[in-house]
Amino acid sequence: MIQAIEKRKSQRTFTKEAIAEDKIQKIKELIDDINKNSELNISFVEDGSEAFSDIRTSYGFFKNVRSMILMKGNPDLSHFREKVGYYGEKLVLSAVDMGLGTCWVGGTFDRKKLDTPEGECIIAAIVVGMVDKPAIKDKILKALFTGKRKPVSERLTSDSQVPEWVEKGMKCVLLAPSALNKQKPHFEYKSGVLTAGVINDYIADLTDLGIAKFHFEIGAAGGKFEFGNGARYNR
Numbered sequence: 416m417i418q419a420i421e422k423r424k425s426q427r428t429f430t431k432e433a434i435a436e437d438k439i440q441k442i443k444e445l446i447d448d449i450n451k452n453s454e455l456n457i458s459f460v461e462d463g464s465e466a467f468s469d470i471r472t473s474y475g476f477f478k479n480v481r482s483m484i485l486m487k488g489n490p491d492l493s494h495f496r497e498k499v500g501y502y503g504e505k506l507v508l509s510a511v512d513m514g515l516g517t518c519w520v521g522g523t524f525d526r527k528k529l530d531t532p533e534g535e536c537i538i539a540a541i542v543v544g545m546v547d548k549p550a551i552k553d554k555i556l557k558a559l560f561t562g563k564r565k566p567v568s569e570r571l572t573s574d575s576q577v578p579e580w581v582e583k584g585m586k587c588v589l590l591a592p593s594a595l596n597k598q599k600p601h602f603e604y605k606s607g608v609l610t611a612g613v614i615n616d617y618i619a620d621l622t623d624l625g626i627a628k629f630h631f632e633i634g635a636a637g638g639k640f641e642f643g644n645g646a647r648y649n650r
Contacts, residue, residue, distance in 0.1 A: 426516030429544035500625025516546030587634030594619035
């Protein structure tokens, strides 16, 4: 998935071409597997365009949105928001591997137009579709919102020289998407133990933490983070 991490970019303009059925099936199978392991209730919607039809909610940022992955579940689930980020990014990178465009969407869509079982909430949607050359609008939005990537020195604190697997993991963390491009999740390597946490003073912070952890795992190529703000990495 490292190639997908390097290739991934937020796509807001899609073609009207439908996603091939075999790719839809692969996404659904991956969702089913994730739901079994995570206790989330993620779902794939082949046509959720109505949730993006109102310019007052979508701000005109998106064009030709049709298919999407709804990141949802019981908000009382342990580490709910972090799991949404972790497993959602797994789906994002899997879709990119299939040649699809994706974009995390937190607030700019109408949740009322999407089916949500009682007792559950939609944390985010991941729009998925076929893409062509970037539209001028996408280039402008990228310039406005992407900004500079923080260097490793601002994302990692250590008390000694970090091993190569930490360096590789952090390279992938730097390419992780984050709300408002704040890049808030921070990693700490002390006494040979790696942990990751976030200040958590914004609604999307724990979701961003889950995304960053997944990116790190891909780069480190071995080991796994525990869920939790400030949790450790087991290698």
